[in-house]
Amino acid sequence: MTNSQHAGSLPSTMTQEEKKSLVERFMKYVNRGQVRYLRAGHLDVVETRRSGVRFVDPLPGRPMFDCFSSAGCFNVGRGNPEIIEALDRAADELDMGEWNLLSAEKVAFARKLIDLAPGDLNRILFAAGGGDAVDAAMKMARGATGKSRILSTVKAYHGHTGFALSANGKEHYRNYCEPLMPGFDFVPFNDLEAMKNAVDDDTAAIVVEPVQGEAGIFVGSDEYLQGLREICNDSGILLIFDEIQTGFGRTGKLFACQWSGVVPDILTVAKSLGGGVYPNASVLYRGDGPLGAFVDAHPRFHPSATGGSDLGCRVSSAVLDFIVEHRLWENAEQRGKRFREALLELKRQNPKIIKDVRGIGLMVGIEYIHEFLGPMMADALAKHGVFAAYSGNAPQVMRFMAPITISEEELEELIDAIGLALRDMKTLLPLALPAAKIPALLQLLNSETVQTRLFGALRSVEDVFKALTDPFKGSRS
Amino acid sequence: MTQNPNTNAETFESACESLFGSGILGEMQRTGRAFFESKRGKNSFEDETGREVLDWFNGAGIYNLGRRNAELADALKQAAHETDQGNFPMISMEKAALAEALARFLPGDLECSVFSVVRGEALEFACKVARGATGRRKLLSLEGAWHGQTGFALSLSTRADATLYGPLIPETQALSPDTQQAFLDAIDTQTAAVIVEPIQVENHCRALDPEWLGKLQKRCRNMGALLIVDETQTGFGRSGEKFAFLESGLEPDVLILGEALGGGMFPIAATVITQEVNRFMNEHPMIHLSTFGGSDIGCRVALKALELYESEKPWDKARDAGCFLEKDLEDLQKKHAKTLLSVQGSGGVFSLEFADEAAADEFVRRAAQEGILLTTGEVAKNTVVLRPPLNLDESERKRAIDMLDTVFDTMKTGKETE
Numbered sequence: 001m002t003n004s005q006h007a008g009s010l011p012s013t014m015t016q017e018e019k020k021s022l023v024e025r026f027m028k029y030v031n032r033g034q035v036r037y038l039r040a041g042h043l044d045v046v047e048t049r050r051s052g053v054r055f056v057d058p059l060p061g062r063p064m065f066d067c068f069s070s071a072g073c074f075n076v077g078r079g080n081p082e083i084i085e086a087l088d089r090a091a092d093e094l095d096m097g098e099w100n101l102l103s104a105e106k107v108a109f110a111r112k113l114i115d116l117a118p119g120d121l122n123r124i125l126f127a128a129g130g131g132d133a134v135d136a137a138m139k140m141a142r143g144a145t146g147k148s149r150i151l152s153t154v155k156a157y158h159g160h161t162g163f164a165l166s167a168n169g170k171e172h173y174r175n176y177c178e179p180l181m182p183g184f185d186f187v188p189f190n191d192l193e194a195m196k197n198a199v200d201d202d203t204a205a206i207v208v209e210p211v212q213g214e215a216g217i218f219v220g221s222d223e224y225l226q227g228l229r230e231i232c233n234d235s236g237i238l239l240i241f242d243e244i245q246t247g248f249g250r251t252g253k254l255f256a257c258q259w260s261g262v263v264p265d266i267l268t269v270a271k272s273l274g275g276g277v278y279p280n281a282s283v284l285y286r287g288d289g290p291l292g293a294f295v296d297a298h299p300r301f302h303p304s305a306t307g308g309s310d311l312g313c314r315v316s317s318a319v320l321d322f323i324v325e326h327r328l329w330e331n332a333e334q335r336g337k338r339f340r341e342a343l344l345e346l347k348r349q350n351p352k353i354i355k356d357v358r359g360i361g362l363m364v365g366i367e368y369i370h371e372f373l374g375p376m377m378a379d380a381l382a383k384h385g386v387f388a389a390y391s392g393n394a395p396q397v398m399r400f401m402a403p404i405t406i407s408e409e410e411l412e413e414l415i416d417a418i419g420l421a422l423r424d425m426k427t428l429l430p431l432a433l434p435a436a437k438i439p440a441l442l443q444l445l446n447s448e449t450v451q452t453r454l455f456g457a458l459r460s461v462e463d464v465f466k467a468l469t470d471p472f473k474g475s476r477s
Numbered sequence: 478m479t480q481n482p483n484t485n486a487e488t489f490e491s492a493c494e495s496l497f498g499s500g501i502l503g504e505m506q507r508t509g510r511a512f513f514e515s516k517r518g519k520n521s522f523e524d525e526t527g528r529e530v531l532d533w534f535n536g537a538g539i540y541n542l543g544r545r546n547a548e549l550a551d552a553l554k555q556a557a558h559e560t561d562q563g564n565f566p567m568i569s570m571e572k573a574a575l576a577e578a579l580a581r582f583l584p585g586d587l588e589c590s591v592f593s594v595v596r597g598e599a600l601e602f603a604c605k606v607a608r609g610a611t612g613r614r615k616l617l618s619l620e621g622a623w624h625g626q627t628g629f630a631l632s633l634s635t636r637a638d639a640t641l642y643g644p645l646i647p648e649t650q651a652l653s654p655d656t657q658q659a660f661l662d663a664i665d666t667q668t669a670a671v672i673v674e675p676i677q678v679e680n681h682c683r684a685l686d687p688e689w690l691g692k693l694q695k696r697c698r699n700m701g702a703l704l705i706v707d708e709t710q711t712g713f714g715r716s717g718e719k720f721a722f723l724e725s726g727l728e729p730d731v732l733i734l735g736e737a738l739g740g741g742m743f744p745i746a747a748t749v750i751t752q753e754v755n756r757f758m759n760e761h762p763m764i765h766l767s768t769f770g771g772s773d774i775g776c777r778v779a780l781k782a783l784e785l786y787e788s789e790k791p792w793d794k795a796r797d798a799g800c801f802l803e804k805d806l807e808d809l810q811k812k813h814a815k816t817l818l819s820v821q822g823s824g825g826v827f828s829l830e831f832a833d834e835a836a837a838d839e840f841v842r843r844a845a846q847e848g849i850l851l852t853t854g855e856v857a858k859n860t861v862v863l864r865p866p867l868n869l870d871e872s873e874r875k876r877a878i879d880m881l882d883t884v885f886d887t888m889k890t891g892k893e894t895e
Contacts, residue, residue, distance in 0.1 A: 022568065022570055022573055023568060025573040025574075025576075025577055026568050026569070026572065026573040026576075028577075028588070028589075029573060029576035029577045029579075029580055029588060029589055029590060030572055030573060030576050030589065030590060030591075031589070031591075031755065031758055031759060031762050032755075032759045032762075033758060033759035033760055033761065033762030034566070034568075034762035034763065035568060036762070037762050037763055038566065038567065038568065043566070043567065044567075044568055045567065045568075046567070046568055046569070046570065047563055047564060047567060047569070047773075050560065050561050050563075055564075066564070068564055069564075070562065070563070070564045070565050070768060071565070071768060073562065073768060074561075078561055079561055084557050084558060087553075087554075087557045088554050088557060088558070091550045091553045091554050091557070091742070092550070092554075093516070093517070093545075094517065094545065095517060095540075095544055095545040095546075095550075095741045095742055096536070096539070096736075096741050096742065096743075096744065097514055098514055098522075098532065098534055098536060098850065099536060099537075100510060100534065100852060101510055101512075101513075101514040101850075102489070102492070102493060102497075102505070102510075102513055102514070103513050103514045103515065104513055104515070104525070107492045107493075107496065107513075110496040110497070111492075111496060114496060122495075123496065123497065123498055124496055124497065125497075128594045128595035128597075128598065128744060128769070129594040129595065129598065129767070129768060129769040129770075130768060131598060131601075131627065131767075132594070132595055132597065132598065132626070132627060135597075135626070135627045135628055136626070138642075139626075139631075139641075139642045142641065142642045142643040143641040143642060147643075148643035148644055160598075160601065160602070160605075160765050160766060160767065161597065161598055161601045161627035161628050161629075162601055162627050162628010162629040162630070162631065162632065162645070162646055163627070163628045164628070165601075165605075165628070166628065172764065173764055173765075175764075176605070176608060176609035176757075176761060176764060177604075177605040177608055177609065177764075178608075178614070179614060179646070179647040179648055180646060180647075181628065181643070181644060181645060181646055181647075182644040182647065183643055183644055204643070270768070270769075271768055274562070274769065276561045276562055277557055277561050277562060277774055278562075278743070278774070279562075279594045279744050279769035279772065279775075287498060292498060295498050295500055295501070296498050296499050296500030296501075296503075297500060298500070298638060298641070299498070299500035299501040299503065299504040300504065301638065301641070302626050303626065304595060304626065305536065305537065305539070305595055305596055305597075305735070305736060305744075306594060306595045306736055306744030307595070309744060310514070311553075311742070311743075312744070387564070389566070
């Protein structure tokens, strides 16, 4: 199922000077701190050609397994020819369209998505991206119930717009933007009793990711999700599932909620709906009952200037067709099972590095013993052609979310590369692990700022050494 | 009873109602939009029956380079074959190139870009970075403002339904610009930012007094508050200037650009900030992320759009056409003075004032039936906003004015368009 390389004119290599010039421009016109942060974890690679489960890092011209997938956007693979073809054809006839009109494209996509939606979710609202979808969902929930409290979960990640950020369970993202919306509370994930205790008469909605992604890959148990449904049913509370990362086959089912059989009242989707090429997002909701009544009474409550564009709907329709035709969720389940087994074996071999392996389908997390091992491991993996990011909300956890088109052979290559990276780590550990035994030093190593500076400095030393020893420095490899 | 221009009304009605709900269907029918947008023309589109509709909505300021601009379409196609959206946190050639081009395209110290997928998201970031960079909390906007649908945007906009969505972002306040000194006095050392639209398009194209804006700028500087300018609807030539703020001599610390950046071929918006403001983001780089914002494909399309904006200078055309259009609208106002109470605007955005919301709704519905797409103002609901193509030529203008004239006539007689 590997996608064939698409014909691009992008160079597959880049000289040191070209990269330096690019990085300088990026630092000046976008963000200097971002480069510093990325550099610490060897995530400061550039993507040129993109194909299937890989992209090319042009310096030194090395194909990299994409295990980040832009946080789960590339379910259909990168540069998927069928999706590109759909966009190419659409661009011959269409533009984004008028956001206050309907079109055949919008209707065809909406119907296709609703036909695939879990349970009786029978209505749709278009949104521009994940944050926009979450904000719309929460406006809808507060509007439909006339209540204000929204219960989210600790370490939850729902996006960066006003409502979504207010529901974000990690202070790191919220601190500098406070005060955010009142009425949002955070309850430990997978803890049904805590949620029961948190509910009151003013609760409009409970919002959860069926599998917490950014938090470090925590799978919501069937009992937990079923219990949330019961709490909501008993108390007239709306249940919102954020499936922005988990949707469209990632977990081994088309939607993660299908594992537990729980149908939420509102379901937000985004990311992989755009096929990695064209943004689109949606809010699916139950038209019968308070939500439908609210939207009917307030049809203009959340129009989106770019969500559900005609071009986007053509692409998303092609994405849904591709996923269904290839039953990608089955591939995610089978490959995911093998992947987790292999990682558990690596955990047994590396108990001083890996603390836990968890996940579902091809949404897999490796938790390291210490936070500082996240950036170190990212660096080691990059050297073996694997691009994997540690979680923003939990740096000790590395997310593996390769395109779910990954073949058996590709997966074995990936597993081998991870094994090699762990072998390299073992050579560094005699230095790092004793240091970690000193509590003050561990605290320092686990600080994001220190990691960024320390590992960034180590990368610089490494580069200088490489430059001195590389007779071909500056030339294309 | 509302006549439906759609010959296949059953299909539209059943599709719209079953997928989006009866409220949205009702809204479509009430405003004459119960048809499918189909084939694209240069400044118009056809519905599913082949009826041509002139587009004078233009995505509320998106299609400043015309509908389905062929050069942008080619740029999109090429980009789709060569790249994809990219991994959002990574260093990208496309992001760097677009951000650099924007720095050159914009005046003053606006040099650093953070990209978004929709206008509201760009505004959310503007508010967040203002709080972060100043270490202050208070955000001030102007009464009559319309900034978008997401959390901060909603909190800072003037909308009757805001109370439906529970307690919004605290320490946000919309003040009336009418009491000019009181507004200035409200900006103090606790103020993170003041956010303004140079022209409140949704509020009967209310343009702010340039002299007062100068005082506002000065007061912000004196108090250490940032000035955020929202050019979502007015930017890239819509106001008849490259950007509306240029006319009033403002020097924003934060500039919000809408999806005109992608010219209607790709959803991309941006928040452009000064190096000074970006110091905060350099210290805290990963606190605001956008998966779809600054997609590599989107950046390529926007780069092409910037090239076209530079070469075509649609603001020049809009300013010229706007002068004639203003005259035509004044004539219409004289002719239909009982219905059309006033006209405001310039360049490529005008607003017509009616006695009440029902009259504005009726005008929009009849206009759509006549073959011209318009919308009512979101804040001043008794207004109708005209957003003509910026490259409007004389014959198109006359045709549109004739249509509007007919709509006023039919409003008087009550006769429905066949």
